[in-house]
Amino acid sequence: MTEYQTIEADSDVYRDGTIKLHGPEGFEGMRKAGRLAAEILDQMPELVKPGVTTASIDDAIRGMMLDAGAVPATLGYRGYTHSSCISVNHVICHGIPGEKTLKDGDILNIDVTPLLDGWHGDTSRMFFAGDPPLKAKKLVEATHEALMIGIDAASKPGARLGDIGAAIEAHAKQHRYGVVREFCGHGVGRLFHDAPEVVHVGVAGSGPELKPGMFFTIEPMLNAGKPWAKVLGDGWTAVSRDKSLSAQFEHSLAITEDGVEIFTLSPTGRDKPPY
Secondary structure: OOOOEEEOOOOOOOOOOOEEOOHHHHHHHHHHHHHHHHHHHHHHHHHOOOOOOOOHHHHHHHHHHHHHEEEEOOOOOOOOOOOOEEEEOOEEEOOOOOEOOOOOOOEEEEEEEEEEOOOOOOOEEEEEEEOOOOOHHHHHHHHHHHHHHHHHHHOOOOOOOOHHHHHHHHHHHHHEEEOHHHHHEEEEEOOOOOOEEEOOOOOOOOOOEEEEEEEEEEEOOEEEOOOEEEOOOOOOEEEOOOOOOOEEEEEEEEEEEOOOOOOOOOOOOOOOOOO
């Protein structure tokens, strides 16, 4: 049986399996953290170019967060030593920034989570280095559509968690893309990762009821080939087993009395490429 926990302004929060229900303070905190995350990603098109290293992009992201009074939630998380995850081409998620340079035609996901005043603004977008092939652009477009279809499913009256995954999976199947199952969305707020797990496949009408005050991410990962993933020896980098291209988009959002509020929308309309 699903347990919900109402979070008061001064509540201590723990990862205890309960789904947290937040009040006005939580909404205000997540609006600020989410906007900062979106503003940082808004600046990425000027940095993502052939010949640039992912390490230099990560350095810039860290500086933006610190300048805004935030810290990178990923820095030191379970031993991770970078301020973002940057996943190129067949890397599904958790790509580690490094000295390898981007090439013309690369596609990449940049995932950032500034921790601002105790709240986590978690979001990611796809970017193009140069001009990718049409098949890559179509995958990226369909993945963004899948995210927004999942969010729309969450906004329906009486929606349940399974409705999100069912809607995303149906959309991916129409395009013959594989939906990654090994990674999922999650509760977010004062905790980086919390209940519930938001799986991107599912059965409509199943799972916990979505209630006002719930904060979580939706972050579908679609592969151009088979859905299967594997994690490399570094313990972080997840790649498609068949080395097919992969794409991901992520928003942090809240369930409200009349739908959803997306905390991480771009304030300049740069939610998907081309920018």
